[in-house]
Amino acid sequence: MNVLKRFQSVKQFIKTHNINDVTKRSTHHVISIDIDGEHLKFPHVWLRDNCQCEQCFHTSARSRIIDYSNFNIDSKPKAVVKGANSVQITWDDGHTSNFKLDWLKLRSFTAESQNKYTDFIYRPKRTSWHGKEFLKICGIHDYNKIVQSDEALYEWLYDVSVYGVALIQNTPNKENAIDNIIARVGFSKQTHYGVKFTVQNVANTSNVAYLSSNLQMHTDLPYYEYCPGVNMLHCLVQTKSEGGENLLSDCHYTAQYMKENYPEEYEILTNIEVEWSDIGVEDGNEFFKLYRSPVICLDSNKEVTRINCSIPQRGNHFPGLLNVVVPWYKAHKLFFDLNQEFAAKFKTKEGDILVFDNIRLLHGRNKYEDKPNNTRKLIGGYVDWDEIYSRLRCLKVKLFPNSGIL
Numbered sequence: 001m002n003v004l005k006r007f008q009s010v011k012q013f014i015k016t017h018n019i020n021d022v023t024k025r026s027t028h029h030v031i032s033i034d035i036d037g038e039h040l041k042f043p044h045v046w047l048r049d050n051c052q053c054e055q056c057f058h059t060s061a062r063s064r065i066i067d068y069s070n071f072n073i074d075s076k077p078k079a080v081v082k083g084a085n086s087v088q089i090t091w092d093d094g095h096t097s098n099f100k101l102d103w104l105k106l107r108s109f110t111a112e113s114q115n116k117y118t119d120f121i122y123r124p125k126r127t128s129w130h131g132k133e134f135l136k137i138c139g140i141h142d143y144n145k146i147v148q149s150d151e152a153l154y155e156w157l158y159d160v161s162v163y164g165v166a167l168i169q170n171t172p173n174k175e176n177a178i179d180n181i182i183a184r185v186g187f188s189k190q191t192h193y194g195v196k197f198t199v200q201n202v203a204n205t206s207n208v209a210y211l212s213s214n215l216q217m218h219t220d221l222p223y224y225e226y227c228p229g230v231n232m233l234h235c236l237v238q239t240k241s242e243g244g245e246n247l248l249s250d251c252h253y254t255a256q257y258m259k260e261n262y263p264e265e266y267e268i269l270t271n272i273e274v275e276w277s278d279i280g281v282e283d284g285n286e287f288f289k290l291y292r293s294p295v296i297c298l299d300s301n302k303e304v305t306r307i308n309c310s311i312p313q314r315g316n317h318f319p320g321l322l323n324v325v326v327p328w329y330k331a332h333k334l335f336f337d338l339n340q341e342f343a344a345k346f347k348t349k350e351g352d353i354l355v356f357d358n359i360r361l362l363h364g365r366n367k368y369e370d371k372p373n374n375t376r377k378l379i380g381g382y383v384d385w386d387e388i389y390s391r392l393r394c395l396k397v398k399l400f401p402n403s404g405i406l
Protein backbone atom coordinates (compact mmCIF):
# COMPACT_ATOMS: atom_id res chain seq x y z
CA MET A 1 0.00 0.00 0.00
CA ASN A 2 1.39 3.40 -0.76
CA VAL A 3 2.08 5.68 2.14
CA LEU A 4 -0.46 8.30 1.14
CA LYS A 5 -3.16 5.64 1.29
CA ARG A 6 -1.78 4.52 4.63
CA PHE A 7 -1.87 8.11 5.87
CA GLN A 8 -5.49 8.34 4.72
CA SER A 9 -6.39 5.31 6.79
CA VAL A 10 -4.63 6.78 9.84
CA LYS A 11 -6.67 9.98 9.35
CA GLN A 12 -9.83 7.87 9.07
CA PHE A 13 -8.87 6.05 12.27
CA ILE A 14 -8.40 9.36 14.11
CA LYS A 15 -11.80 10.57 12.86
CA THR A 16 -13.74 7.44 13.74
CA HIS A 17 -12.11 7.16 17.14
CA ASN A 18 -12.72 10.80 17.94
CA ILE A 19 -9.16 11.46 19.00
CA ASN A 20 -8.83 14.70 17.06
CA ASP A 21 -8.20 16.80 20.16
CA VAL A 22 -5.41 14.57 21.34
CA THR A 23 -3.70 14.56 17.95
CA LYS A 24 -4.08 18.36 17.54
CA ARG A 25 -2.36 18.98 20.85
CA SER A 26 0.39 16.49 19.97
CA THR A 27 1.42 18.36 16.83
CA HIS A 28 2.89 21.10 19.05
CA HIS A 29 5.18 18.67 20.82
CA VAL A 30 7.74 18.54 18.04
CA ILE A 31 11.17 19.94 17.19
CA SER A 32 11.83 21.18 13.65
CA ILE A 33 15.29 20.40 12.37
CA ASP A 34 16.61 21.58 9.00
CA ILE A 35 18.32 18.71 7.21
CA ASP A 36 19.51 19.07 3.61
CA GLY A 37 17.18 22.01 3.05
CA GLU A 38 14.06 20.33 4.49
CA HIS A 39 12.27 21.30 7.70
CA LEU A 40 11.80 17.94 9.32
CA LYS A 41 9.64 17.55 12.40
CA PHE A 42 10.35 15.06 15.18
CA PRO A 43 8.09 14.55 18.21
CA HIS A 44 9.76 15.16 21.60
CA VAL A 45 8.62 11.83 22.99
CA TRP A 46 9.95 9.92 19.98
CA LEU A 47 13.35 11.62 20.22
CA ARG A 48 13.59 10.95 23.95
CA ASP A 49 12.50 7.31 23.45
CA ASN A 50 15.13 6.84 20.74
CA CYS A 51 18.08 8.44 22.54
CA GLN A 52 21.16 6.54 21.35
CA CYS A 53 23.35 7.11 24.43
CA GLU A 54 24.74 4.12 26.34
CA GLN A 55 22.26 4.58 29.19
CA CYS A 56 19.29 4.41 26.81
CA PHE A 57 20.52 2.11 24.03
CA HIS A 58 22.68 -1.03 24.22
CA THR A 59 25.14 -0.86 21.34
CA SER A 60 25.99 -4.53 20.82
CA ALA A 61 22.41 -5.73 21.39
CA ARG A 62 21.16 -2.84 19.20
CA SER A 63 18.25 -2.49 21.57
CA ARG A 64 16.52 0.16 23.66
CA ILE A 65 17.27 -0.27 27.37
CA ILE A 66 15.54 2.87 28.63
CA ASP A 67 13.97 2.31 32.05
CA TYR A 68 10.36 2.57 30.99
CA SER A 69 8.95 2.71 34.53
CA ASN A 70 10.67 6.11 34.90
CA PHE A 71 10.12 7.23 31.31
CA ASN A 72 8.51 10.65 31.11
CA ILE A 73 6.38 10.88 27.96
CA ASP A 74 6.16 14.67 28.49
CA SER A 75 9.93 15.31 28.38
CA LYS A 76 10.71 18.70 26.86
CA PRO A 77 13.95 19.88 25.27
CA LYS A 78 15.72 22.68 27.22
CA ALA A 79 18.31 23.30 24.51
CA VAL A 80 18.78 22.15 20.91
CA VAL A 81 22.23 22.68 19.37
CA LYS A 82 22.75 21.74 15.74
CA GLY A 83 26.24 20.95 14.43
CA ALA A 84 27.39 20.11 10.90
CA ASN A 85 26.40 16.42 11.05
CA SER A 86 24.52 16.01 14.30
CA VAL A 87 22.16 17.63 16.74
CA GLN A 88 22.42 17.69 20.55
CA ILE A 89 19.32 17.91 22.67
CA THR A 90 19.41 18.66 26.39
CA TRP A 91 16.18 17.59 28.09
CA ASP A 92 14.40 19.29 31.00
CA ASP A 93 15.64 16.57 33.39
CA GLY A 94 19.27 17.28 32.38
CA HIS A 95 19.71 14.15 30.17
CA THR A 96 21.52 14.74 26.86
CA SER A 97 20.89 13.03 23.51
CA ASN A 98 22.93 13.22 20.31
CA PHE A 99 21.53 12.27 16.93
CA LYS A 100 23.28 12.07 13.57
CA LEU A 101 21.39 14.10 10.97
CA ASP A 102 21.49 11.26 8.39
CA TRP A 103 20.05 8.90 10.98
CA LEU A 104 17.20 11.30 11.69
CA LYS A 105 16.54 11.96 8.02
CA LEU A 106 16.03 8.27 7.25
CA ARG A 107 13.54 8.09 10.12
CA SER A 108 11.69 11.31 9.37
CA PHE A 109 7.92 11.47 9.37
CA THR A 110 7.30 12.86 5.88
CA ALA A 111 5.29 10.69 3.48
CA GLU A 112 8.23 10.55 1.08
CA SER A 113 10.66 9.38 3.72
CA GLN A 114 8.25 6.82 5.15
CA ASN A 115 7.64 5.50 1.64
CA LYS A 116 11.36 5.13 1.00
CA TYR A 117 11.95 3.28 4.24
CA THR A 118 8.97 0.97 3.68
CA ASP A 119 10.01 -0.05 0.15
CA PHE A 120 13.75 -0.18 0.71
CA ILE A 121 13.99 -1.65 4.18
CA TYR A 122 10.66 -2.98 5.41
CA ARG A 123 9.41 -4.96 2.40
CA PRO A 124 9.75 -4.44 -1.35
CA LYS A 125 6.54 -3.32 -3.04
CA ARG A 126 4.72 -6.20 -4.75
CA THR A 127 3.73 -6.33 -8.40
CA SER A 128 0.66 -8.41 -9.15
CA TRP A 129 0.28 -10.27 -12.45
CA HIS A 130 -2.07 -12.15 -14.76
CA GLY A 131 -0.99 -15.61 -15.93
CA LYS A 132 -0.42 -14.41 -19.50
CA GLU A 133 2.48 -12.27 -18.15
CA PHE A 134 4.10 -15.24 -16.40
CA LEU A 135 7.11 -15.71 -18.67
CA LYS A 136 7.88 -12.00 -18.33
CA ILE A 137 7.64 -11.81 -14.54
CA CYS A 138 9.12 -15.18 -13.56
CA GLY A 139 12.84 -14.55 -13.01
CA ILE A 140 15.25 -17.36 -13.91
CA HIS A 141 18.07 -17.92 -11.41
CA ASP A 142 21.02 -20.27 -11.22
CA TYR A 143 21.55 -22.76 -8.37
CA ASN A 144 25.33 -22.39 -8.15
CA LYS A 145 25.23 -18.62 -8.35
CA ILE A 146 22.74 -18.45 -5.47
CA VAL A 147 24.93 -20.78 -3.40
CA GLN A 148 28.09 -18.77 -4.13
CA SER A 149 27.11 -15.14 -4.57
CA ASP A 150 25.29 -12.71 -2.28
CA GLU A 151 24.19 -10.63 -5.27
CA ALA A 152 22.54 -13.68 -6.86
CA LEU A 153 20.92 -14.61 -3.55
CA TYR A 154 19.59 -11.08 -3.18
CA GLU A 155 18.22 -10.98 -6.74
CA TRP A 156 16.42 -14.27 -6.33
CA LEU A 157 14.83 -13.34 -2.99
CA TYR A 158 13.89 -9.91 -4.31
CA ASP A 159 12.06 -11.53 -7.26
CA VAL A 160 10.20 -13.91 -4.95
CA SER A 161 9.10 -11.05 -2.73
CA VAL A 162 7.99 -8.76 -5.58
CA TYR A 163 6.33 -11.28 -7.93
CA GLY A 164 5.70 -14.17 -5.55
CA VAL A 165 7.45 -16.61 -7.88
CA ALA A 166 10.91 -17.38 -9.33
CA LEU A 167 12.61 -20.36 -10.93
CA ILE A 168 16.01 -21.79 -9.97
CA GLN A 169 17.71 -23.85 -12.69
CA ASN A 170 20.71 -26.23 -12.84
CA THR A 171 20.05 -27.83 -9.47
CA PRO A 172 22.04 -31.05 -8.88
CA ASN A 173 19.91 -34.17 -9.13
CA LYS A 174 20.14 -35.01 -5.42
CA GLU A 175 17.40 -35.33 -2.82
CA ASN A 176 19.20 -32.90 -0.50
CA ALA A 177 20.16 -30.26 -3.13
CA ILE A 178 17.46 -27.92 -1.87
CA ASP A 179 19.17 -27.83 1.57
CA ASN A 180 21.97 -25.59 0.25
CA ILE A 181 19.46 -23.07 -1.02
CA ILE A 182 17.48 -23.09 2.22
CA ALA A 183 20.71 -22.71 4.22
CA ARG A 184 21.53 -19.58 2.20
CA VAL A 185 18.28 -18.05 3.42
CA GLY A 186 18.30 -19.32 7.00
CA PHE A 187 16.08 -22.11 8.28
CA SER A 188 13.44 -24.33 6.82
CA LYS A 189 9.94 -24.56 8.19
CA GLN A 190 9.18 -28.03 9.45
CA THR A 191 5.62 -29.34 9.28
CA HIS A 192 3.98 -32.67 10.02
CA TYR A 193 4.99 -33.70 6.47
CA GLY A 194 8.64 -33.43 7.53
CA VAL A 195 11.58 -31.04 7.18
CA LYS A 196 11.31 -31.84 3.48
CA PHE A 197 8.67 -33.89 1.68
CA THR A 198 8.60 -36.07 -1.41
CA VAL A 199 5.84 -35.52 -3.97
CA GLN A 200 5.26 -38.70 -5.93
CA ASN A 201 2.48 -41.17 -6.54
CA VAL A 202 1.88 -43.23 -3.36
CA ALA A 203 -0.85 -45.81 -2.77
CA ASN A 204 -2.83 -45.28 0.48
CA THR A 205 -1.47 -41.73 0.65
CA SER A 206 -1.70 -39.36 3.64
CA ASN A 207 -2.30 -36.43 1.23
CA VAL A 208 -4.03 -36.14 -2.14
CA ALA A 209 -0.97 -34.27 -3.48
CA TYR A 210 0.83 -37.62 -3.38
CA LEU A 211 -1.27 -39.06 -6.21
CA SER A 212 -0.86 -38.80 -9.96
CA SER A 213 -4.32 -37.31 -10.44
CA ASN A 214 -5.16 -33.67 -11.05
CA LEU A 215 -4.27 -31.56 -7.99
CA GLN A 216 -6.69 -28.64 -7.86
CA MET A 217 -5.33 -25.14 -7.30
CA HIS A 218 -4.58 -24.51 -3.63
CA THR A 219 -2.32 -23.05 -0.99
CA ASP A 220 -0.37 -25.59 1.08
CA LEU A 221 -1.25 -26.14 4.74
CA PRO A 222 -3.94 -23.47 5.28
CA TYR A 223 -4.79 -25.34 8.51
CA TYR A 224 -1.62 -23.99 10.13
CA GLU A 225 -1.99 -20.69 11.98
CA TYR A 226 1.73 -20.20 11.27
CA CYS A 227 1.42 -21.32 7.68
CA PRO A 228 4.65 -21.80 5.67
CA GLY A 229 5.42 -18.65 3.69
CA VAL A 230 7.30 -19.93 0.68
CA ASN A 231 7.17 -23.28 -1.07
CA MET A 232 10.11 -24.76 -3.01
CA LEU A 233 9.54 -27.71 -5.32
CA HIS A 234 12.67 -29.33 -6.72
CA CYS A 235 11.97 -31.44 -9.80
CA LEU A 236 14.09 -34.62 -9.67
CA VAL A 237 12.08 -36.56 -12.24
CA GLN A 238 9.44 -35.12 -14.57
CA THR A 239 6.95 -37.24 -16.45
CA LYS A 240 8.02 -37.87 -20.05
CA SER A 241 4.43 -37.87 -21.26
CA GLU A 242 1.66 -35.27 -21.23
CA GLY A 243 0.62 -33.80 -17.89
CA GLY A 244 2.39 -32.93 -14.66
CA GLU A 245 2.37 -29.20 -15.47
CA ASN A 246 1.98 -26.71 -12.63
CA LEU A 247 -0.71 -24.04 -12.61
CA LEU A 248 0.07 -20.78 -10.84
CA SER A 249 -2.14 -17.81 -10.18
CA ASP A 250 -1.46 -14.55 -8.32
CA CYS A 251 -4.31 -14.08 -5.83
CA HIS A 252 -3.31 -10.45 -5.30
CA TYR A 253 -4.38 -9.92 -8.91
CA THR A 254 -7.55 -11.98 -8.41
CA ALA A 255 -8.41 -10.21 -5.14
CA GLN A 256 -8.06 -6.78 -6.76
CA TYR A 257 -10.17 -7.96 -9.71
CA MET A 258 -12.90 -9.17 -7.34
CA LYS A 259 -12.74 -5.99 -5.26
CA GLU A 260 -13.38 -3.92 -8.40
CA ASN A 261 -15.85 -6.18 -10.18
CA TYR A 262 -17.51 -8.27 -7.46
CA PRO A 263 -17.30 -6.15 -4.27
CA GLU A 264 -19.94 -8.13 -2.35
CA GLU A 265 -18.30 -11.49 -3.02
CA TYR A 266 -14.94 -9.93 -2.11
CA GLU A 267 -16.35 -8.71 1.22
CA ILE A 268 -17.67 -12.20 1.97
CA LEU A 269 -14.32 -13.87 1.28
CA THR A 270 -12.46 -11.33 3.43
CA ASN A 271 -14.87 -11.60 6.36
CA ILE A 272 -16.30 -15.10 6.66
CA GLU A 273 -14.08 -17.56 8.46
CA VAL A 274 -14.12 -21.17 7.37
CA GLU A 275 -12.30 -24.11 8.89
CA TRP A 276 -9.18 -25.56 7.31
CA SER A 277 -8.26 -29.05 8.40
CA ASP A 278 -5.81 -31.92 8.09
CA ILE A 279 -6.25 -35.13 10.01
CA GLY A 280 -4.12 -38.24 9.74
CA VAL A 281 -0.78 -39.94 10.29
CA GLU A 282 2.52 -39.24 8.57
CA ASP A 283 5.66 -41.25 9.33
CA GLY A 284 3.95 -42.71 12.39
CA ASN A 285 3.08 -39.23 13.78
CA GLU A 286 -0.58 -38.47 14.32
CA PHE A 287 -1.93 -35.01 13.55
CA PHE A 288 -5.25 -33.21 13.90
CA LYS A 289 -4.82 -29.67 12.64
CA LEU A 290 -7.68 -27.14 12.48
CA TYR A 291 -7.52 -23.41 11.82
CA ARG A 292 -10.29 -20.91 11.17
CA SER A 293 -9.64 -18.06 8.81
CA PRO A 294 -11.17 -16.31 5.78
CA VAL A 295 -10.01 -17.13 2.24
CA ILE A 296 -8.68 -13.58 1.78
CA CYS A 297 -7.06 -12.17 4.93
CA LEU A 298 -6.58 -8.40 5.18
CA ASP A 299 -4.60 -6.18 7.53
CA SER A 300 -5.85 -2.98 9.16
CA ASN A 301 -5.01 -1.09 5.92
CA LYS A 302 -7.21 -3.51 3.95
CA GLU A 303 -4.15 -4.96 2.21
CA VAL A 304 -4.09 -8.71 1.47
CA THR A 305 -1.81 -10.50 3.95
CA ARG A 306 -2.63 -14.14 3.34
CA ILE A 307 -4.70 -16.37 1.08
CA ASN A 308 -6.15 -19.69 2.21
CA CYS A 309 -7.56 -22.04 -0.36
CA SER A 310 -7.67 -25.82 -0.61
CA ILE A 311 -10.58 -27.98 -1.69
CA PRO A 312 -9.30 -31.15 0.09
CA GLN A 313 -8.09 -29.35 3.21
CA ARG A 314 -11.25 -27.38 3.98
CA GLY A 315 -13.04 -29.13 6.80
CA ASN A 316 -16.67 -30.12 6.71
CA HIS A 317 -17.60 -28.10 9.79
CA PHE A 318 -18.75 -24.62 8.67
CA PRO A 319 -18.20 -22.34 11.66
CA GLY A 320 -20.68 -19.64 10.58
CA LEU A 321 -24.34 -18.66 10.53
CA LEU A 322 -26.77 -20.56 8.32
CA ASN A 323 -27.55 -17.54 6.14
CA VAL A 324 -23.94 -16.94 5.08
CA VAL A 325 -23.35 -20.47 3.78
CA VAL A 326 -24.86 -20.06 0.29
CA PRO A 327 -23.34 -16.58 -0.35
CA TRP A 328 -19.96 -17.89 0.84
CA TYR A 329 -20.07 -20.84 -1.59
CA LYS A 330 -20.99 -18.49 -4.47
CA ALA A 331 -18.10 -16.14 -3.65
CA HIS A 332 -15.66 -19.00 -3.13
CA LYS A 333 -16.60 -20.67 -6.43
CA LEU A 334 -16.12 -17.35 -8.22
CA PHE A 335 -12.68 -16.90 -6.60
CA PHE A 336 -11.67 -20.43 -7.56
CA ASP A 337 -12.90 -20.05 -11.17
CA LEU A 338 -11.20 -16.65 -11.61
CA ASN A 339 -7.91 -18.07 -10.36
CA GLN A 340 -8.18 -20.89 -12.89
CA GLU A 341 -8.93 -18.37 -15.62
CA PHE A 342 -5.99 -16.13 -14.64
CA ALA A 343 -3.50 -18.98 -14.08
CA ALA A 344 -0.25 -19.63 -15.90
CA LYS A 345 0.69 -23.18 -16.90
CA PHE A 346 4.31 -24.23 -16.60
CA LYS A 347 6.06 -27.62 -16.70
CA THR A 348 9.24 -27.84 -14.65
CA LYS A 349 12.25 -29.80 -15.87
CA GLU A 350 14.74 -31.90 -13.99
CA GLY A 351 17.05 -29.47 -12.16
CA ASP A 352 14.37 -26.79 -11.66
CA ILE A 353 13.28 -25.53 -8.27
CA LEU A 354 9.97 -23.72 -8.55
CA VAL A 355 9.80 -21.20 -5.70
CA PHE A 356 6.55 -19.44 -4.88
CA ASP A 357 4.76 -17.46 -2.20
CA ASN A 358 2.45 -19.96 -0.53
CA ILE A 359 0.28 -17.29 1.11
CA ARG A 360 -0.18 -15.27 -2.10
CA LEU A 361 -0.33 -17.66 -5.09
CA LEU A 362 -2.54 -20.64 -5.75
CA HIS A 363 -0.72 -23.56 -7.29
CA GLY A 364 -1.95 -26.81 -8.78
CA ARG A 365 -0.79 -29.70 -10.93
CA ASN A 366 -2.24 -31.45 -13.95
CA LYS A 367 -2.68 -35.21 -13.77
CA TYR A 368 0.10 -37.37 -15.16
CA GLU A 369 0.84 -40.97 -16.01
CA ASP A 370 2.69 -42.96 -13.37
CA LYS A 371 4.22 -46.18 -14.68
CA PRO A 372 7.42 -48.00 -13.77
CA ASN A 373 9.25 -46.46 -16.77
CA ASN A 374 7.60 -43.04 -16.56
CA THR A 375 7.45 -41.58 -13.06
CA ARG A 376 7.54 -38.13 -11.51
CA LYS A 377 9.30 -37.07 -8.31
CA LEU A 378 9.68 -33.73 -6.57
CA ILE A 379 11.34 -32.78 -3.30
CA GLY A 380 9.57 -30.00 -1.46
CA GLY A 381 10.60 -27.69 1.35
CA TYR A 382 9.27 -24.55 3.02
CA VAL A 383 10.84 -21.32 4.25
CA ASP A 384 9.00 -18.64 6.19
CA TRP A 385 8.69 -15.04 5.08
CA ASP A 386 10.32 -13.87 8.32
CA GLU A 387 13.54 -15.61 7.25
CA ILE A 388 13.36 -14.31 3.68
CA TYR A 389 12.74 -10.66 4.61
CA SER A 390 15.43 -10.93 7.27
CA ARG A 391 17.99 -12.29 4.77
CA LEU A 392 17.01 -9.60 2.24
CA ARG A 393 17.64 -6.85 4.83
CA CYS A 394 20.96 -8.37 5.94
CA LEU A 395 22.03 -8.52 2.28
CA LYS A 396 21.01 -4.91 1.77
CA VAL A 397 23.22 -3.82 4.64
CA LYS A 398 26.09 -5.83 3.14
CA LEU A 399 25.58 -4.89 -0.51
CA PHE A 400 24.67 -1.22 0.06
CA PRO A 401 27.05 -0.26 2.89
CA ASN A 402 26.49 3.49 2.48
CA SER A 403 22.70 3.46 2.62
CA GLY A 404 22.65 4.27 6.36
CA ILE A 405 20.14 1.47 7.06
CA LEU A 406 21.47 0.69 10.52
Ligand code: OGA
Binds near residue numbers: 378
Ligand atom coordinates in the same frame (compact mmCIF):
# COMPACT_ATOMS: atom_id res chain seq x y z
C1 OGA B 1 1.89 -30.28 -3.31
C2 OGA B 1 1.87 -29.75 -4.68
C3 OGA B 1 2.70 -29.84 -6.92
C4 OGA B 1 3.24 -30.80 -7.94
O1 OGA B 1 2.55 -31.30 -3.07
O2 OGA B 1 1.23 -29.67 -2.44
O3 OGA B 1 1.28 -28.75 -4.89
O4 OGA B 1 3.74 -30.30 -8.93
N1 OGA B 1 2.57 -30.41 -5.64
O5 OGA B 1 3.16 -32.00 -7.74
Ligand code: ZN
Binds near residue numbers: 054056095096
Ligand atom coordinates in the same frame (compact mmCIF):
# COMPACT_ATOMS: atom_id res chain seq x y z
ZN1 ZN C 1 20.06 8.65 26.60
Ligand code: ZN
Binds near residue numbers: 209218219220363
Ligand atom coordinates in the same frame (compact mmCIF):
# COMPACT_ATOMS: atom_id res chain seq x y z
ZN1 ZN D 1 0.75 -27.80 -2.98
